[in-house]
Amino acid sequence: MKCQFCDNPASVHLTDIVQGKKREMHLCEGCAREHNLIPDDDPPQIDLKALLHLLAATPAAGAAGGKADPAALTCGACGLKYGEFRAEGRLGCPHDYETFRPLLEPLLERIHRAGRHGGKAPKAALRRRAAGGADDLTSQLKAAVAAERYEEAARLRDRIRQKEATDEPG
Amino acid sequence: MNLDSLLPNLGEWLRGTGPDSDVVVSTRIRLARNLAPYPFTNRATAAQKTEIVARFQAALAAADIDPPLRYVDVAGLSPLDRQFLLERQLISRELATVLDGPRGVAFDERESVSVMVNEEDHLRLQVMRSGFSLDEAWAEIDRVDDSVEARMAYAFHDQFGYLTACPTNVGTGMRASVMLHLPALGVTKQIDKVFRALQKINLAVRGLHGEGSRAFGDLYQISNQVTLGKAETKVLGEIKEVIQTILQYERQTRQAMIKERLLAEQDRVARAIGTLGSATMITSEETMELLSAVRLGIHLHLIDDLPATTVNQLFIHTQAAHLQKIMGTELGGEERNAARAKYLRSKLRELGTPPR
Numbered sequence: 001m002k003c004q005f006c007d008n009p010a011s012v013h014l015t016d017i018v019q020g021k022k023r024e025m026h027l028c029e030g031c032a033r034e035h036n037l038i039p040d041d042d043p044p045q046i047d048l049k050a051l052l053h054l055l056a057a058t059p060a061a062g063a064a065g066g067k068a069d070p071a072a073l074t075c076g077a078c079g080l081k082y083g084e085f086r087a088e089g090r091l092g093c094p095h096d097y098e099t100f101r102p103l104l105e106p107l108l109e110r111i112h113r114a115g116r117h118g119g120k121a122p123k124a125a126l127r128r129r130a131a132g133g134a135d136d137l138t139s140q141l142k143a144a145v146a147a148e149r150y151e152e153a154a155r156l157r158d159r160i161r162q163k164e165a166t167d168e169p170g
Numbered sequence: 171m172n173l174d175s176l177l178p179n180l181g182e183w184l185r186g187t188g189p190d191s192d193v194v195v196s197t198r199i200r201l202a203r204n205l206a207p208y209p210f211t212n213r214a215t216a217a218q219k220t221e222i223v224a225r226f227q228a229a230l231a232a233a234d235i236d237p238p239l240r241y242v243d244v245a246g247l248s249p250l251d252r253q254f255l256l257e258r259q260l261i262s263r264e265l266a267t268v269l270d271g272p273r274g275v276a277f278d279e280r281e282s283v284s285v286m287v288n289e290e291d292h293l294r295l296q297v298m299r300s301g302f303s304l305d306e307a308w309a310e311i312d313r314v315d316d317s318v319e320a321r322m323a324y325a326f327h328d329q330f331g332y333l334t335a336c337p338t339n340v341g342t343g344m345r346a347s348v349m350l351h352l353p354a355l356g357v358t359k360q361i362d363k364v365f366r367a368l369q370k371i372n373l374a375v376r377g378l379h380g381e382g383s384r385a386f387g388d389l390y391q392i393s394n395q396v397t398l399g400k401a402e403t404k405v406l407g408e409i410k411e412v413i414q415t416i417l418q419y420e421r422q423t424r425q426a427m428i429k430e431r432l433l434a435e436q437d438r439v440a441r442a443i444g445t446l447g448s449a450t451m452i453t454s455e456e457t458m459e460l461l462s463a464v465r466l467g468i469h470l471h472l473i474d475d476l477p478a479t480t481v482n483q484l485f486i487h488t489q490a491a492h493l494q495k496i497m498g499t500e501l502g503g504e505e506r507n508a509a510r511a512k513y514l515r516s517k518l519r520e521l522g523t524p525p526r
Binding site: 115 | 204210212290315320324331336337340341342396401
């Protein structure tokens, strides 16, 4: 396979899936370096900032936010704009994970090849989950509808239904 | 707290004991944690950072963590003291030289548990063990994390796990790294093969001082990259498996070296000790390379009377900040190279160790 920027053989292959659409990139090592996907001195490691730039520069990225330019999306809690995150590679506060969720999910999928935490949880979070799970989801659903995040709302609605179904006998 | 009191101690990671210590120098696990109500450190105001420090100190006092941790205000330290803590692996380069504002580190007497405050994340908990000891390190950091968590509300998300400033840490917030001394694989140029194999399975390889640092003295850190999706113990299990394979490789190669080129290896070790004991100017890089040969010589039993802990002591004491503290004065680059050579000469004369 040839590099999509020059004629050298492609040795770096990236695949990501944004809203069900698969997109592949094939680059030779030289072009991957040029686009800063591989830092110079280090063994090849994904460079987060470079990855963010490349994702933003390719056409499918716009679709992820559902709006034309996700760069202006702003967190109500800390004031960070998605564009700033894209430039710096650092989030501003815990709420950013909700605010930028549709944009972060494909990124996390790419970095970790997973989308859901599988490890330890604080005791407090476990108690909260056990006690008022459904109420918590309902308030999250209201917030999602109010913010017109319909995909998230649908997901929450399904989880509430599922929970009600399994909780019924108790 | 006067940091000079740490000077005679080796610190947990250089103790030179623990499982597989012929190849594994140390094991380290860190957890990234943030406090729910605050912005991440890069967007927090100085007042908020001060509050985070105060809340952590209060939690520390109430938590009764065993071993007891003492807090050091890094912002109030001289650059030399910051470098000193960095060389002892108690703080990161970020916390030492890049970040500003209220920040600090709490650590125990043995320097095995440390918590950085207001690094990239509000808290960076770290446990060190000498040798290959991932299970013990995890058990300890899990316990320390639990006792801090009981007194501070962490930012946690049901889907994304522990929330961190950088999405590359989100989930478990865990980075486990094992520091290996791989001189035989280095000498026989097989090291690149090992690393290519590691990258395929998502483990990172770095030099001694973490991100972006070059490998000096055949010391390499191997760590996990992925933090989302897998349980901590599963990730540790994967690292363990890989390290076992590398250990086997390194040991086989060492044995082959002894069989096939004993005289050449004896010569290399003797020359290393000779240079260390007679140079009048020496850089820290050259010192590390030579000490690497000496360390290998000890494990191949080419030298009898020099304990591995002495190599570790020379290793840490010849680093810039340690050297300046031992000499009791600040030194420029050239002066440092002269002082380092002088220190090594007198230490090796004291030990009186001609190679066999």
